[in-house]
Amino acid sequence: MTIVAFQGIRGANSEVAARKFFGPAVATKPRETFEEVFDAVEGGRTTFGIIPIENSLAGSIHQNYDLLLSHRLHIVGENLLRIEHALVALPGIPLSRIRFVRSHPQALAQCTDFFRTHRRLKPVSYFDTAGAAQSLRAESTSDTAAIANAYAARLYGLKILRRNVENRENNTTRFLVISRSPSRGRSNARMKTSIVFAPARNQVGILFRILGVFALRDIDLVKIESRPDPRSPFRYLFYVDLAGDPSRPNVARALEHLQEMTKRFRLLGVYPRSV
Amino acid sequence: MTIVAFQGIRGANSEVAARKFFGPAVATKPRETFEEVFDAVEGGRTTFGIIPIENSLAGSIHQNYDLLLSHRLHIVGENLLRIEHALVALPGIPLSRIRFVRSHPQALAQCTDFFRTHRRLKPVSYFDTAGAAQSLRAESTSDTAAIANAYAARLYGLKILRRNVENRENNTTRFLVISRSPSRGRSNARMKTSIVFAPARNQVGILFRILGVFALRDIDLVKIESRPDPRSPFRYLFYVDLAGDPSRPNVARALEHLQEMTKRFRLLGVYPRSV
Numbered sequence: 001m002t003i004v005a006f007q008g009i010r011g012a013n014s015e016v017a018a019r020k021f022f023g024p025a026v027a028t029k030p031r032e033t034f035e036e037v038f039d040a041v042e043g044g045r046t047t048f049g050i051i052p053i054e055n056s057l058a059g060s061i062h063q064n065y066d067l068l069l070s071h072r073l074h075i076v077g078e079n080l081l082r083i084e085h086a087l088v089a090l091p092g093i094p095l096s097r098i099r100f101v102r103s104h105p106q107a108l109a110q111c112t113d114f115f116r117t118h119r120r121l122k123p124v125s126y127f128d129t130a131g132a133a134q135s136l137r138a139e140s141t142s143d144t145a146a147i148a149n150a151y152a153a154r155l156y157g158l159k160i161l162r163r164n165v166e167n168r169e170n171n172t173t174r175f176l177v178i179s180r181s182p183s184r185g186r187s188n189a190r191m192k193t194s195i196v197f198a199p200a201r202n203q204v205g206i207l208f209r210i211l212g213v214f215a216l217r218d219i220d221l222v223k224i225e226s227r228p229d230p231r232s233p234f235r236y237l238f239y240v241d242l243a244g245d246p247s248r249p250n251v252a253r254a255l256e257h258l259q260e261m262t263k264r265f266r267l268l269g270v271y272p273r274s275v
Numbered sequence: 276m277t278i279v280a281f282q283g284i285r286g287a288n289s290e291v292a293a294r295k296f297f298g299p300a301v302a303t304k305p306r307e308t309f310e311e312v313f314d315a316v317e318g319g320r321t322t323f324g325i326i327p328i329e330n331s332l333a334g335s336i337h338q339n340y341d342l343l344l345s346h347r348l349h350i351v352g353e354n355l356l357r358i359e360h361a362l363v364a365l366p367g368i369p370l371s372r373i374r375f376v377r378s379h380p381q382a383l384a385q386c387t388d389f390f391r392t393h394r395r396l397k398p399v400s401y402f403d404t405a406g407a408a409q410s411l412r413a414e415s416t417s418d419t420a421a422i423a424n425a426y427a428a429r430l431y432g433l434k435i436l437r438r439n440v441e442n443r444e445n446n447t448t449r450f451l452v453i454s455r456s457p458s459r460g461r462s463n464a465r466m467k468t469s470i471v472f473a474p475a476r477n478q479v480g481i482l483f484r485i486l487g488v489f490a491l492r493d494i495d496l497v498k499i500e501s502r503p504d505p506r507s508p509f510r511y512l513f514y515v516d517l518a519g520d521p522s523r524p525n526v527a528r529a530l531e532h533l534q535e536m537t538k539r540f541r542l543l544g545v546y547p548r549s550v
Contacts, residue, residue: 057505058503205493207486208490214483225501226501228332234550236498
């Protein structure tokens with residue numbers, strides 16, 4: 001049976017993403033931290049893990065880049081989930097009685113327009129959107145709502161007072177599916193390859209030369225992300241997603257060429273592309 | 276008189292950075308949020324603002340990149356501060372009586388080795404390191420310590436139980452000094468220029484071509500940082516720090532050339548370089 005670990009409690013957006021990727025019949029395992037998700041997959045206790053890596057408004061989830069580096073797992077898939085925030089409360093409580101709104105600080109930050117037009121409502125930071133939903137049920141509060149997804153509202157028996165309280169239409173999170181084994185390539189899918197490396201020397205133009213490895217072979221870079229190298233301050237590791245996979249000669253040769261001018265090169269995964 | 280706005284309460288690392296940059300006689304103004312720091316400078320209520328932009332362990336402070344974009348201010352200086360965390364408590368309380376340790380989640384995350392060897396101590400998230408120090412004084416707690424800097428301990432009359440409880444030796448934050456007016460160039464200092472832009476088109480190799488503008492003129496890129504473009508999902512803005520300043524012909528020409536292949540180009544500041 002396919003078991004997928006996710007960070008958060010039941011109803012988290014990561015669980016919604018797992019159900020979207022594997023189908024609603026998938027078995028999911030909640031974990032407290034991202035690190036525990038990686039550990040569950042690495043230790044073979046779950047087949048897969050699903051982790052958010054990037055949000056269209058907030059940017060990358062850096063901790064998960066760092067965990068990709070510190071664990072020996074493979075990215076085997078990706079998944080886009082549009083994040084929809086609903087204002088939810090216990091049944092029978094009208095919006096006019098609500099004074100406090102609990103949610104994760106990032107979710108609250110994505111609903112500032114709603115709070116600006118509802119000045120009576122005071123946002124309260126909570127560790128988790130689904131946790132905020134669950135807490136309403138646990139505490140039977142009558143003056144507090146939560147911002148969470150519709151799936152969490154259903155799980156915890158809450159009523160949706162207002163749908164789509166988020167600021168913008170396009171709030172999308174990209175999730176990665178991780179596994180102990182690399183994905184079996186699907187030759188007819190549009191594939192993506194994720195790598196990480198550090199430039200071998202800190203010389204003028206080194207990044208330009210590195211990007212040339214791909215540009216001169218007509219390989220499109222989908223994303224480039226720099227993170228501090230934990231081994232040397234103010235030096236950077238680069239995480240690159242490129243279009244194509246190493247079964248194509250130009251990609252295979254580019255990856256070989258890249259290793260001539262980088263150190264700590266690692267192939268993080270080859271998987272069907274959805275963005 | 277020079278007045279410098281910083282985010283946090285008195286004793287925050289940003290205030291320590293302001294005192295280091297301008298000297299201990301500087302007048303400092305605490306503000307609740309980074310946005311209020313930008314607003315204070317933009318509205319002329321303070322001469323300068325000081326904001327953290329990057330930490331050697333945790334990476335960039337993305338919100339401040341976004342605020343640089345949404346405000347029309349100039350970077351006029353930068354400053355490196357080594358972050359030292361001390362375990363502090365009210366005088367007369369020995370370490371053996373401490374059960375809880377309050378601090379900002381990032382500071383707690385930087386002290387995991389200390390918590391691993393002191394399993395009895397439970398970390399508790401607090402909005403601010405200096406706030407955690409202040410709260411001990413305000414609440415007269417006898418079972419709680421804080422992780423904060425030595426300046427905050429002195430301000431709030433606390434005793435240092437243990438110095439340097441941080442994991443690594445090299446925990447450094449880079450701060451930017453912002454102002455309404457650009458800095459007057461110091462021709463004999465090593466200068467740095469900060470810019471932001473979006474690639475004009477999403478074509479294969481566009482970033483390679485953009486970096487070529489600098490590499491082919493022997494201009495060193497000190498830092499390159501991508502952030503989601505708030506106007507178009509999964510497109511990126513690039514923040515680049517380059518060595519040199521536009522008084523040098525090669526830098527001036529590179530910036531002109533760059534504008535041929537980018538949009539939303541802006542010069543964020545030219546200032547003496549300290550990293």
